Amino acid sequence: MTLIFEKSIKDRRGVSLPQSDVPVKAIVPTALRRKTTAQFPEVSELDVVRHFTKLSQKNFSVDTQFYPLGSCTMKYNPRFTEKVAALSGFAELHPLLPQLRHGERFTQGALELLYGLEQLLCEITGMKNFTMQPLAGAHGELTGIMMIAAYHKAKGNKKKYIIVPDTAHGTNPATAIIAGYETVSIPTGPQGVMDLERLKKALTPEVAGMMLTCPDTLGIFNSDIDKIAQMVHDVDGLMYYDGANLNAILGRCRPGDIGFDVIHLNTHKTFTTPHGGGGPGAGPVGVSEKLVKYLPISRVVKNSDGQFVLNYAYPDSIGYVASFYGNFGLLVRAYAYILLLGKEGLIETSNHAVLNANYIMQSLKKFYHLPYPRTCMHECVLSAVHQAQRGVHAIDIAKYLIDQDVHPPTVYFPLTVKEAMMIEPTETESKQTIDEFIKLMIEVNRVSIENPEQFKDLPRRMPISRPDEVKAARDLNTNFFGRALDGPSAQNKTAVHS
Amino acid sequence: MNPYIANTEADVKAMLDTIGVASIEDLFADIKPHQRPRSFALPSGKSEFEVIEDLKRLAEKNRSPLTLFVGGGYYDHYIPAAVDSLISRGEFFTAYTPYQPECSQGTLQSLYEFQSSLCTLTQMEVANASLYDGGTAMYEAMMMAIRINGRNRIIMDGGVSPIYRKILKSYTSNLAIEFVETPVVHGQADRGHIRKALNKETAAVILQNPNFFGAIDDHSDLVQAAHSVGALVIESVYPISLGLLKTPGEMGVDITVGEGQSLGLPLNFGGPYLGFLAAKKEFVRKMPGRIVGQTVDGLGRRCFVNTLQAREQHIRREKATSNICTNVSLCALRALIYMCLLGRQGLVDLAQLNLDKAEYARACLEKIPGVEVKRSSPTFNEFTVCLPHDASAVVETMIDRGFAAGFPCGRYYQGMDNYMIVAVTEKRTKQEIDQFAENLKDVLARFS
Numbered sequence: 050m051t052l053i054f055e056k057s058i059k060d061r062r063g064v065s066l067p068q069s070d071v072p073v074k075a076i077v078p079t080a081l082r083r084k085t086t087a088q089f090p091e092v093s094e095l096d097v098v099r100h101f102t103k104l105s106q107k108n109f110s111v112d113t114q115f116y117p118l119g120s121c122t123m124k125y126n127p128r129f130t131e132k133v134a135a136l137s138g139f140a141e142l143h144p145l146l147p148q149l150r151h152g153e154r155f156t157q158g159a160l161e162l163l164y165g166l167e168q169l170l171c172e173i174t175g176m177k178n179f180t181m182q183p184l185a186g187a188h189g190e191l192t193g194i195m196m197i198a199a200y201h202k203a204k205g206n207k208k209k210y211i212i213v214p215d216t217a218h219g220t221n222p223a224t225a226i227i228a229g230y231e232t233v234s235i236p237t238g239p240q241g242v243m244d245l246e247r248l249k250k251a252l253t254p255e256v257a258g259m260m261l262t263c264p265d266t267l268g269i270f271n272s273d274i275d276k277i278a279q280m281v282h283d284v285d286g287l288m289y290y291d292g293a294n295l296n297a298i299l300g301r302c303r304p305g306d307i308g309f310d311v312i313h314l315n316t317h318k319t320f321t322t323p324h325g326g327g328g329p330g331a332g333p334v335g336v337s338e339k340l341v342k343y344l345p346i347s348r349v350v351k352n353s354d355g356q357f358v359l360n361y362a363y364p365d366s367i368g369y370v371a372s373f374y375g376n377f378g379l380l381v382r383a384y385a386y387i388l389l390l391g392k393e394g395l396i397e398t399s400n401h402a403v404l405n406a407n408y409i410m411q412s413l414k415k416f417y418h419l420p421y422p423r424t425c426m427h428e429c430v431l432s433a434v435h436q437a438q439r440g441v442h443a444i445d446i447a448k449y450l451i452d453q454d455v456h457p458p459t460v461y462f463p464l465t466v467k468e469a470m471m472i473e474p475t476e477t478e479s480k481q482t483i484d485e486f487i488k489l490m491i492e493v494n495r496v497s498i499e500n501p502e503q504f505k506d507l508p509r510r511m512p513i514s515r516p517d518e519v520k521a522a523r524d525l526n527t528n529f530f531g532r533a534l535d536g537p538s539a540q541n542k543t544a545v546h547s
Numbered sequence: 548m549n550p551y552i553a554n555t556e557a558d559v560k561a562m563l564d565t566i567g568v569a570s571i572e573d574l575f576a577d578i579k580p581h582q583r584p585r586s587f588a589l590p591s592g593k594s595e596f597e598v599i600e601d602l603k604r605l606a607e608k609n610r611s612p613l614t615l616f617v618g619g620g621y622y623d624h625y626i627p628a629a630v631d632s633l634i635s636r637g638e639f640f641t642a643y644t645p646y647q648p649e650c651s652q653g654t655l656q657s658l659y660e661f662q663s664s665l666c667t668l669t670q671m672e673v674a675n676a677s678l679y680d681g682g683t684a685m686y687e688a689m690m691m692a693i694r695i696n697g698r699n700r701i702i703m704d705g706g707v708s709p710i711y712r713k714i715l716k717s718y719t720s721n722l723a724i725e726f727v728e729t730p731v732v733h734g735q736a737d738r739g740h741i742r743k744a745l746n747k748e749t750a751a752v753i754l755q756n757p758n759f760f761g762a763i764d765d766h767s768d769l770v771q772a773a774h775s776v777g778a779l780v781i782e783s784v785y786p787i788s789l790g791l792l793k794t795p796g797e798m799g800v801d802i803t804v805g806e807g808q809s810l811g812l813p814l815n816f817g818g819p820y821l822g823f824l825a826a827k828k829e830f831v832r833k834m835p836g837r838i839v840g841q842t843v844d845g846l847g848r849r850c851f852v853n854t855l856q857a858r859e860q861h862i863r864r865e866k867a868t869s870n871i872c873t874n875v876s877l878c879a880l881r882a883l884i885y886m887c888l889l890g891r892q893g894l895v896d897l898a899q900l901n902l903d904k905a906e907y908a909r910a911c912l913e914k915i916p917g918v919e920v921k922r923s924s925p926t927f928n929e930f931t932v933c934l935p936h937d938a939s940a941v942v943e944t945m946i947d948r949g950f951a952a953g954f955p956c957g958r959y960y961q962g963m964d965n966y967m968i969v970a971v972t973e974k975r976t977k978q979e980i981d982q983f984a985e986n987l988k989d990v991l992a993r994f995s
Contacts, residue, residue: 094627
């Protein structure tokens, strides 16, 4: 589609600014002025509205399609949470206000909300305290691993490794490295859960901790989880819970009760803050007793007089992990959602998330290879290995689904399953929608037998067909004004100044 | 009751029959009795109406509205209505990361346009598709510089936001990185200190323009000095100021970062905000975060994809350039729509309006007995004043009169208890500025 820059007409305006009402016309010294203006498009408001409305129509979304993207928990986003987040008392609140002297009194409502959300999340997960600061799940991971590092440093422990299972999200090993650790990968055993013998061998005194999702990315709840926690604790390692899959276990199991020391939550998954095409998210982090003193500052505290204040006086804290108090606008939404659902509503959430996933798994296992035939939790992982023998791979199935107006599952993940298709329907989808999906997947299998040629060059009904990704990387063009960059030559150049 | 669950009792029964279990409970058999919650004492659910009322009560407990003269990197700019209207479209708002490009061209093209807008704004060559916020973007830039030249010494100017500097320090406490912080002299980066600190071990010099005190500067000389020893320069910028100010690209800066909140994002008590990172093209493969590139589809039509993904955690795992996954796409879209509505001349006019109002406010405050306005360096829409009393106390008193008068420097800078940083955006009217000055004059008179 035409770029907004290509719609630009000289002197067209899209916004009316107030006339200056001050008797001053200030001048920036020439040496400090830019020489040419930024080439923002010159378009009318209608041009902008039409351009972005048209663009939006080129997206799949939860509002418009079934979106069973595994591990992403693409549930419906209730609209009332938008209404509360937009309240001017929240949306127009400057983050530096509570940093003024006695400034907390100007932001009591916001601090009370953060405090209240912390209490709720503690009860939901069984953790002792939470920080709301981390700005997304992966940011929460980094915060958590930094606290683990601070714990070991304070104890004088010489630790080097973080253990991650081979089914882990990519963010887990990436986080461990960025926090200064090395990673050890533990393979999955035949039952779809971690190989305990291999774990035993890996558990040296140099292990700082382990990062796990539970249920894991195969959608399986590992019944040995507390045993694993004990083994890791025996070498004074700490247990990190990746909360990406928390939607499966609300009211059924709390990470804090089964031995986890630190946990992040993705509000955009379990607590339904909108995914926004890839964020913003929010990644509150909870800790067990032994990590409380390392939590980031500031922390919201309730004084004996009932006033909420920001406390910075924690000498062992890892410090600031974000500028302020977290992605507040999203925390408001998550808080409102939890209040609305309440205890029973949260339990029902997991009940139906798990029911829907098992229903899909049982309905499709005759048609697709099921690598681990056992009850799943909120998502199931099928494999297209049989279809692949007929030349129809997971990616081809994904593109077929797109043409049928369904967002594909997560494909080729977890990495341990060949031709993986990870399906997470979430609790907000109805049996009827899921039945349509099942029917479609059965049809996919049938077509893969009868006419595998049909999968060639899919999708055909979308605004574009399959893009040339190799060309995108080779003839790198990431900036309309810079045009094509000299890709291959740049590839070899790194430290040009040294 | 969960009103967002669609399955009826009949649906549930039929599904359980297909699965071959008697109850939903059976599906949770892998969670053993001793692994069940020790407590789950949450309140009962409420209706939508009741929750909205609860939240309204909380929102009203915040002191609002205040006439804001507090900035500190986060500014009270007007947001055109079309921004909120467009980003509220479900197709943007309820989509996820564009892993499947054929059904995500809306998000992908928007992000390409965002990157392009950021590039022309900063006059850098490549930008990524966003990072969490200005502070974490600075951390990512620092790590990127370290990856590029393999060094580990960082020189940080004292004019860089003290909040950002705190973030950088917490992130690197477990890493072997040496920080050298140089002071601010007459409101500006201290050339002498920085030159003295530069050596062959220096990975990067980190600067900010306008700096935390509001001073504007041309850092070209520092860029040259850094490059002469093989160090990179990272500069944090305030996007609206670039309507007028010399750009990081013009100064030869290697990596530009910043807080994009001023580009159409509400203040939101600290987030969600928008981190951005733009760089010279030779560093594109060392950049963190998602990057959208243009390509063609099977029929040769222009289209957009996530590109250079071999840098990212979902492909590279422990070898990734960053652990970032979810970024802030919707905030980037907000900023893009805002920049498009402003347009070429609108950005210049807006920047000029901010500058004029701030200059007017500066002149008004200067007339107040005992108030000293720092004029050693030019400023944009924020400036520092020295009060005859403790600025924290003055600001506290002013709040009771409805004005958030400024940010007291003493919180982050030793020996600056009487200093206050005042920000003035296009939203502040002459009348508000006049009243602000009158009230400040009155408050100060009562102090003595």
